[in-house]
Amino acid sequence: MSIAGFPADRQRxxxxxxxxxxxxxxWISLLAALLIAAPLASVLVTAAAxxxxxxxxxxxxxxPDLLGNSVLLALLVGVLAASMGASTAWLVAAxxxxxxxxxxxxxxxxxxxxxYVCGYTYVWxxxxxGPVQSLLREATGLRWGQYWFPEIRSLPGAALMLAAVLYPxxxxxxxxxxxxxxxxxxxxxxxxxxxxxxxxxxxxLPMARPALAAGVALVLMETLADFGTxxxxxxxxxxxxxxDAWFGLADRPAAAQLATALMGLVALLLLAEHASRGGRRFHxxxxxxxxxxxxxxxxxxxxxxxxxxxxxVLLGFGIPAGTLLMLMIQAGDPLDAxxxxxxxxxxITLAALTAVLAVLLAALLAxxxxxxxxxxxxxxxxxxxxxxxxxxxxxxxxxxxxxxLFDNALDAWMRARFGVSTGLLLSGSxxxxxxxxxxxxxxxxxxxxxxxxxxxxxxxxxxxxxxGRTPGQxxxxxxxxxxxGALVTAAVLVFVxxxxxxxxxxIVRPFDFDTLAVRVHNLASDERLAEASTAALLxxxxxxxPVAVLVRGMRxx
Numbered sequence: 240m241s242i243a244g245f246p247a248d249r250q251r252x253x254x255x256x257x258x259x260x261x262x263x264x265x266w267i268s269l270l271a272a273l274l275i276a277a278p279l280a281s282v283l284v285t286a287a288a289x290x291x292x293x294x295x296x297x298x299x300x301x302x303p304d305l306l307g308n309s310v311l312l313a314l315l316v317g318v319l320a321a322s323m324g325a326s327t328a329w330l331v332a333a334x335x336x337x338x339x340x341x342x343x344x345x346x347x348x349x350x351x352x353x354x355y356v357c358g359y360t361y362v363w364x365x366x367x368x369g370p371v372q373s374l375l376r377e378a379t380g381l382r383w384g385q386y387w388f389p390e391i392r393s394l395p396g397a398a399l400m401l402a403a404v405l406y407p408x409x410x411x412x413x414x415x416x417x418x419x420x421x422x423x424x425x426x427x428x429x430x431x432x433x434x435x436x437x438x439x440x441x442x443x444l445p446m447a448r449p450a451l452a453a454g455v456a457l458v459l460m461e462t463l464a465d466f467g468t469x470x471x472x473x474x475x476x477x478x479x480x481x482x483d484a485w486f487g488l489a490d491r492p493a494a495a496q497l498a499t500a501l502m503g504l505v506a507l508l509l510l511a512e513h514a515s516r517g518g519r520r521f522h523x524x525x526x527x528x529x530x531x532x533x534x535x536x537x538x539x540x541x542x543x544x545x546x547x548x549x550x551x552v553l554l555g556f557g558i559p560a561g562t563l564l565m566l567m568i569q570a571g572d573p574l575d576a577x578x579x580x581x582x583x584x585x586x587i588t589l590a591a592l593t594a595v596l597a598v599l600l601a602a603l604l605a606x607x608x609x610x611x612x613x614x615x616x617x618x619x620x621x622x623x624x625x626x627x628x629x630x631x632x633x634x635x636x637x638x639x640x641x642x643x644l645f646d647n648a649l650d651a652w653m654r655a656r657f658g659v660s661t662g663l664l665l666s667g668s669x670x671x672x673x674x675x676x677x678x679x680x681x682x683x684x685x686x687x688x689x690x691x692x693x694x695x696x697x698x699x700x701x702x703x704x705x706x707g708r709t710p711g712q713x714x715x716x717x718x719x720x721x722x723x724g725a726l727v728t729a730a731v732l733v734f735v736x737x738x739x740x741x742x743x744x745x746i747v748r749p750f751d752f753d754t755l756a757v758r759v760h761n762l763a764s765d766e767r768l769a770e771a772s773t774a775a776l777l778x779x780x781x782x783x784x785p786v787a788v789l790v791r792g793m794r795x796x
Contacts, residue, residue, distance in 0.1 A: 271600055278637025278678050279625060282502070284638050285495035293717070301480060305497070309504065312398055312469070313459050319402035320458045321549045324409025325451055329439045330548055332417035336541040342548040344790050347411070348623030349404045349555030351782030353739045355467025356399040356775045359763040360559040362471060363566075365391040368456035378694075397472040401462050403555035408461075409454030416450035417443055427605045435534060459508055463501065464630035466742035467760055477501040478742055481632040485746060491640065498633040505629065515608035533548045560779060563772045570769035583777060586754040589669070590737040593676040594684075594730040600677065601684035601729060605692055606718075610710055620685060627682030631675070638675040639747060672747045679743060680736050684729040691725020692718070731784050738781050 330336075331343040365371050367383055376382065390396065430594075444451070466478040477497055484494040538545055572579050604623065608616050625635055642665040650661045667672050695718055703713035743755045748757065755774040762771035 268488075268596075272604060272616075272623035274676050275600075275623040275626065275681055276619075277641055278634060278675075279502075279622075279629070280637075281640040282495050282498050282633060282637040286499040287635075292327060301475070302497075302500070303537045304475055305477050305480045306500070306504075307573045308474055308502075309463060310705075312394055312401075312474065312476060313462050313508070315395065315398035316405065316462045317455050318400045318461055319398060320406040320409050321451060321455050323402065324406040324454060325413045325444060325447070326409045326439075327406075327551060328413035328550050329417055329443060330544050332414050333435065333439070333443070333533055334536050334544055336536040338545060339533075339548075342545070342552070343414075345552045345556075346548060347407050347786050347789055348552055348783075350407045351779050351786050352491055352556050352559055353402045353467070353741075353775075353778060353782070354401050354404050354461075354465055355471065355741060356563070356759060356778065357404050357555065358397065358468040358471050359759070359768050359771065359775070360562045361396070361400060362391055363768040364558075364562060392472045393475050394472075395470055397474050400468055400472075401465060402458075403551065405458045405461055406551060406555070409451065412450040412454040413447050415449035456508070460505060460627075460629075463505060464632075464742075466630070466632060466745075467756075467763075472762060477504070478630050478632045482742065482746070483637060485632075485636065491636070494636050495640070498630075498636050501633055502629060559774075560687075561774050561781040563779070566769040566772035567776055568773070572770050572773040579773070582753055582755050582758045582774060585752065586738050586756065586778075589673065589676065589754065590734045593673055593680065593737045594672065594734040597677055597684040597733045598679055598688070598726055598730045600681060601688045602726065604685060605688045606714060607690055610714070624682030626678040627680060629679075631679055631740055632746060634675050634679045635743040635746035638671060638678060638743075639666060642671050642674075647714050667747065667749050669749060669752075671745065672749070675743045675747045676740065678738050679740065680733045683732050684737060687725050687729035687732060688722065691722045691728075695721050728788055731788055734784050735785050738778055 245421075249374045251553070327346055331339055331346070336566065362655065363369055372383075372388055375386070375388070394622070464478065465476075466482065469476045470479050470482075470728065481494050481497045481501070484497055515633050604620050608620055646661070646666050647666055649664065653661045654657050699717050699721075700713050703717045704710070708716060738754075739756060741760055744754055744757055745760070748754070755778050760776045762768070762774075
């Protein structure tokens, strides 16, 4: 039925479209989206500069190595993360075994562990001078070179570290997909004589392909965006190449060209996955399905399931967190509290400021499209959200170029007009760093806000309008309270991502302005992990916030 002339929910997917011209704030949202997308355009413009000596050197000597390592790293991480995430999701969704409820939550813990922190701990543990090989030499009496031990500082080692902390993306999406699948198809497979492994491989996993592909796509984007892990493991990828071109060669066009190549690689990965689906559909033909009944496991099957779910948690969270805690108790940061607190304050201030601005901007973009939908506004929102698909190094290069142009133009004008030099006002400032964070993580906030708004019945907005409320009053009185949870979730996700961001911080940060992530990177790069353990543990503790939000959502679901 309809309310006072407003069509029912099933007839109109959103609030009633206003026939009047969109207000000024709706157009401001479009301009804000274009401003957020400006760094991406600046990368493309800078990359079009005529090639110089450095560009030619990079193209002929470094680019093949950077491209090969990046593609191989992404392939290995994708396979490992898909294997761990999909298999553990199937076990907790389709099976019942001892400790299942606890492991179902514990499998999310590696999300709190930054990949570079995980890599630092394993290098400290497994390197030649680390405790593992030292104990091995003491126990066997062998010297280094007389025994074989896997090289942790290698491309496969970096792939294992990244997969250990990124598989929860696949786990979350696949678990949800398995729980929503048609029980009739799964039971039909069982009645045909297929056990749980064959049912998983031939029925459940193919039906969950969209979720698997979406999770792997997120893993690949995070892999290509990583800087701290691959640099510490001596693996040259596009992100390290961009950093070296910017700081080592001081060649911005070369860095922009590498950033453009990386943007193209990300786009090709997404397009290839989308094209591989073709016109196939993966949803069930009916929604009248009973809930999935987990199969009770006993004996060795139960032991295998427990070990399969416990191993990723141990690998991606248990061992790194335990190592950091031990090092912090033994040594910890040598600086006193007065000199250590500023690192935490810098990180928290930047993360809180970015989270507030990102949520406000995401709310503006989402409600502008909801109340005054248009293709142009929808396109602007999608372009503004592209930053999350790009590495922080690309965003940093794109953000510094327009700021530098503005500073140079203003300085030249002030010199010519008043004989006064303004210097660099925006480049290398807090404002530039926060702007880079906004470009990088606005997509996270926008996705959470849009998801929250999609769950609000449009008829509630219509009812408020019938009672005499203006659109703005209806949003404030009805939709804003209902979307409060989505706004808080968006703020938490942006806050934690900003705390962990490393490459954008290294490139854009002001001089002598360090955060916890920079402190950990600087100390770990000098092989001083024991001193970096305090800052690393603080980052991990903050990273537990989104895990708590996800656990709460899983329990409600």
